[in-house]
Amino acid sequence: MKIRNLTPAITNIDKAVLRIGSEPLEYYRTWKFNGLLHFCDMLLQRILGIDGYNVSFLTASGTGAMDAVICNYVEKTDKILILDRGTFGKRWSDICSFYDITHTIAYSIGKVKEAITNNEVNILLMQGTETSTGEKLLTDEIKALCKQHSVKLIVDAMSYLFVDSLDASDIDICIVSSQKGLSLFPGLSIVLSKAGIEAKPKSYYLDLTKYMNTYQDLCLPFTPAVVVLKQLCYRLGQINKEKLAYIDRYALQAIHFRKLMEDLPVEMPIESKSNCATLVRVPSKQGKIKTFFEALQKKRIYITPTGATTGDTLLVGHIGDLTQEDNLALFKEMDKWLKE
Amino acid sequence: MKIRNLTPAITNIDKAVLRIGSEPLEYYRTWKFNGLLHFCDMLLQRILGIDGYNVSFLTASGTGAMDAVICNYVEKTDKILILDRGTFGKRWSDICSFYDITHTIAYSIGKVKEAITNNEVNILLMQGTETSTGEKLLTDEIKALCKQHSVKLIVDAMSYLFVDSLDASDIDICIVSSQKGLSLFPGLSIVLSKAGIEAKPKSYYLDLTKYMNTYQDLCLPFTPAVVVLKQLCYRLGQINKEKLAYIDRYALQAIHFRKLMEDLPVEMPIESKSNCATLVRVPSKQGKIKTFFEALQKKRIYITPTGATTGDTLLVGHIGDLTQEDNLALFKEMDKWLKE
Numbered sequence: 082m083k084i085r086n087l088t089p090a091i092t093n094i095d096k097a098v099l100r101i102g103s104e105p106l107e108y109y110r111t112w113k114f115n116g117l118l119h120f121c122d123m124l125l126q127r128i129l130g131i132d133g134y135n136v137s138f139l140t141a142s143g144t145g146a147m148d149a150v151i152c153n154y155v156e157k158t159d160k161i162l163i164l165d166r167g168t169f170g171k172r173w174s175d176i177c178s179f180y181d182i183t184h185t186i187a188y189s190i191g192k193v194k195e196a197i198t199n200n201e202v203n204i205l206l207m208q209g210t211e212t213s214t215g216e217k218l219l220t221d222e223i224k225a226l227c228k229q230h231s232v233k234l235i236v237d238a239m240s241y242l243f244v245d246s247l248d249a250s251d252i253d254i255c256i257v258s259s260q261k262g263l264s265l266f267p268g269l270s271i272v273l274s275k276a277g278i279e280a281k282p283k284s285y286y287l288d289l290t291k292y293m294n295t296y297q298d299l300c301l302p303f304t305p306a307v308v309v310l311k312q313l314c315y316r317l318g319q320i321n322k323e324k325l326a327y328i329d330r331y332a333l334q335a336i337h338f339r340k341l342m343e344d345l346p347v348e349m350p351i352e353s354k355s356n357c358a359t360l361v362r363v364p365s366k367q368g369k370i371k372t373f374f375e376a377l378q379k380k381r382i383y384i385t386p387t388g389a390t391t392g393d394t395l396l397v398g399h400i401g402d403l404t405q406e407d408n409l410a411l412f413k414e415m416d417k418w419l420k421e
Numbered sequence: 422m423k424i425r426n427l428t429p430a431i432t433n434i435d436k437a438v439l440r441i442g443s444e445p446l447e448y449y450r451t452w453k454f455n456g457l458l459h460f461c462d463m464l465l466q467r468i469l470g471i472d473g474y475n476v477s478f479l480t481a482s483g484t485g486a487m488d489a490v491i492c493n494y495v496e497k498t499d500k501i502l503i504l505d506r507g508t509f510g511k512r513w514s515d516i517c518s519f520y521d522i523t524h525t526i527a528y529s530i531g532k533v534k535e536a537i538t539n540n541e542v543n544i545l546l547m548q549g550t551e552t553s554t555g556e557k558l559l560t561d562e563i564k565a566l567c568k569q570h571s572v573k574l575i576v577d578a579m580s581y582l583f584v585d586s587l588d589a590s591d592i593d594i595c596i597v598s599s600q601k602g603l604s605l606f607p608g609l610s611i612v613l614s615k616a617g618i619e620a621k622p623k624s625y626y627l628d629l630t631k632y633m634n635t636y637q638d639l640c641l642p643f644t645p646a647v648v649v650l651k652q653l654c655y656r657l658g659q660i661n662k663e664k665l666a667y668i669d670r671y672a673l674q675a676i677h678f679r680k681l682m683e684d685l686p687v688e689m690p691i692e693s694k695s696n697c698a699t700l701v702r703v704p705s706k707q708g709k710i711k712t713f714f715e716a717l718q719k720k721r722i723y724i725t726p727t728g729a730t731t732g733d734t735l736l737v738g739h740i741g742d743l744t745q746e747d748n749l750a751l752f753k754e755m756d757k758w759l760k761e
Contacts, residue, residue, distance in 0.1 A: 084445045084446075084447055086446065086447070086448055088448050088450075090448060090449070090450070090644065091446050091448065091449070091644065091647060092446070093445065093446075094445065094446060099442075099443045099444070099445070100443060102439075102442030102443050102648065103439045103440060103442050103443035104439070105424045105426075105433065105434065105439070106424070106426065106431050106432070106433075106434060106606070107424055107426070107721070107723070108426055108428050108430060108431065108718075108723035109430070109431070110428075110430070110725075111718055111723070112715075113718070140480070140481055140482045140485065140607070140608050141480055141481055141485065141626065142480045142626075142643040142644040142645075143643070143644060144625075144626055144642070144643040144644075145480065145481070145626045145643070147626075148624070148625045148626035149626075151625075175625070176625045179625045179628075180625070258644070260644060266446070266646075266647070266648050267480070267644045267645070267646060267647055267648075268480050268608040268609075268646045268648075268649070269608075284488070284624055284626075284627075285484075285488045285491075285515070285516045285519045285520070286481065286482075286484055286485045286487075286488035286489075286624075286627065287624075287626065288519075302484070303482040303483070303484040303485070304430065304431065304482040304483060304484075304598070304600060304607045305482075305607070306606075306607060306608045307431060307606070307607055308442065308606050308607075308608075308648075309608070375452075378448075378451055378453070381447070383447070383448035383451070385450075
């Protein structure tokens with residue numbers, strides 16, 4: 082039975098990248114492997130329209146990279162604003178709280194604009210796209226406002242870059258993870274930070290000064306995620322060739338799914354929809370989401386039951402190696418379930 | 422050309438485990454994946470002869486797990502002794518220094534015994550086997566001494582467990598990594614800590630209380646290293662069946678290599694040799710190790726040039742999917758080089 086990963090947590094991965102997962106490993110303290118990292122660095126920056134950024138390849142999940150950002154670039158004396166529009170917005174705030182870093186939380190874009198305009202902050206922490214709801218948050222307006230008021234813009238761009246946009250310009254620091262739009266194995270996260278922004282590490286493992294550019298002289302600090310980095314190299318080559326067509330595929334997948342939903346008695350409450358995922362509200366199934374989630378698993382269809390045991394929402398992802406046929410398979414199950 | 426990873430950094434991986442790297446990924450917040458983690462936890466403890474330990478599966482390199490141990494189990498008020506017999510012994514000390522944790526360094530086992538006997542310490546940080554030299558360090562005597570003097574024994578067992586020993590009993594806290602004796606992809610590290618030892622997390626990402634047993638209720642904190650965990654499950658099944666035969670294979674590989682070395686004008690300076698690796702001193706090639714290392718790479722033979730640019734030693738690993746034929750291939754190259 083075909084696996085259909087329609088969670089935006091991890092993705093269906095195409096055969097070419099999976100094949101890399103079956104190749105013998107080569108030692109990494111070699112000029113050859115350094116070349117691979119150098120190539121990844123160069124392609125990343127070219128694709129994302131940035132230049133001279135410091136790139137750190139971390140063996141960690143996305144949260145590891147979020148933690149690294151806080152532990153390297155945020156000081157207790159900073160005036161920090163966090164945009165919280167869901168699980169991952171809250172995670173920025175959880176990490177700051179963990180380290181006793183005072184911060185203000187804005188629950189809407191409007192409040193963010195207000196605080197910046199009033200010069201109340203010098204760092205903004207936000208998501209490019211909030212994975213837990215599929216809401217696209219980063220706009221040119223926010224970028225411009227941060228620039229105008231000299232606010233350091235730090236973006237968790239995990240579900241944004243390579244999904245909604247290939248543009249990281251005017252972001253001061255951003256993070257991406259291997260398992261989202263890049264559709265690779267999980268276990269690799271990347272921090273990109275604009276030249277000149279000083280890192281003041283407060284974690285040993287997540288000390289970004291150890292990772293930045295160190296591949297240039299065979300000085301990788303710790304064992305890298307060798308396999309995922311090889312996959313990354315392949316994927317970036319592909320994206321560099323396909324350009325926007327790479328993320329257009331996700332856009333089409335999202336549009337097709339949303340079109341299908343129009344025929345069902347459901348709502349799509351998020352206004353600013355990303356290519357990453359669609360939040361679907363099923364008012365008639367309040368408290369019954371989990372059962373559906375588990376029934377789907379038996380057919381190897383995976384979605385995220387954001388409603389869990391009490392709510393009425395589920396999240397459907399559009400990233401990775403998916404086709405309209407995967408959307409239709411889920412649609413069929415939803416249709417049946419809604420008629421029960 | 423066949424790749425021969427004779428570094429003990431990452432290993433040659435057998436076909437069965439590589440095949441798992443080419444399989445489609447399944448979502449991990451499911452009872453099925455929890456079952457896999459539960460099975461890994463159970464098998465790990467059964468194989469290592471321990472019971473009721475807390476197991477944390479971290480998406481991180483081995484150093485991430487070392488950092489996690491310091492950030493969860495070591496307090497500034499502790500009287501810490503570190504055995505430093507090479508790169509990784511020094512790493513324990515580097516991590517403590519990074520966090521301003523006062524510690525004493527012992528450069529010999531003798532000094533460790535002395536300090537414990539004199540009741541000068543309450544925590545001992547050491548390596549089971551020091552990977553950078555292949556020296557086996559942990560003994561029953563050390564274990565007994567720690568027990569007798571109520572010293573918390575914390576062991577970086579990355580190159581020790583599943584290589585030199587399948588016995589973790591009487592170790593209070595130990596860490597293993599996926600890419601050594603287990604011969605899997607890098608990117609997964611495991612912390613095992615005896616029941617009742619309290620974790621006081623000082624890192625958000627490396628907060629072990631978030632990882633321990635959380636799989637039991639679908640509460641994995643962050644994206645796990647899905648592929649490596651699937652490989653781990655397979656490998657532990659194999660080891661559980663083969664028992665000591667699994668590490669005997671490494672022992673035979675080491676013995677065969679050392680026998681070959683006896684025919685060359687080289688020395689093996691480490692007395693307490695592990696199954697993990699052999700340090701080889703080549704007095705006639707002082708300062709020329711790097712050139713040899715790079716020549717070998719062209720034949721896809723990888724060793725670790727511990728002597729680098731100025732020294733006269735190299736390190737040859739015996740772990741992973743290697744055969745006597747791999748030893749012979751390296752021997753042939755060394756023989757030729759030594760006659761140059």
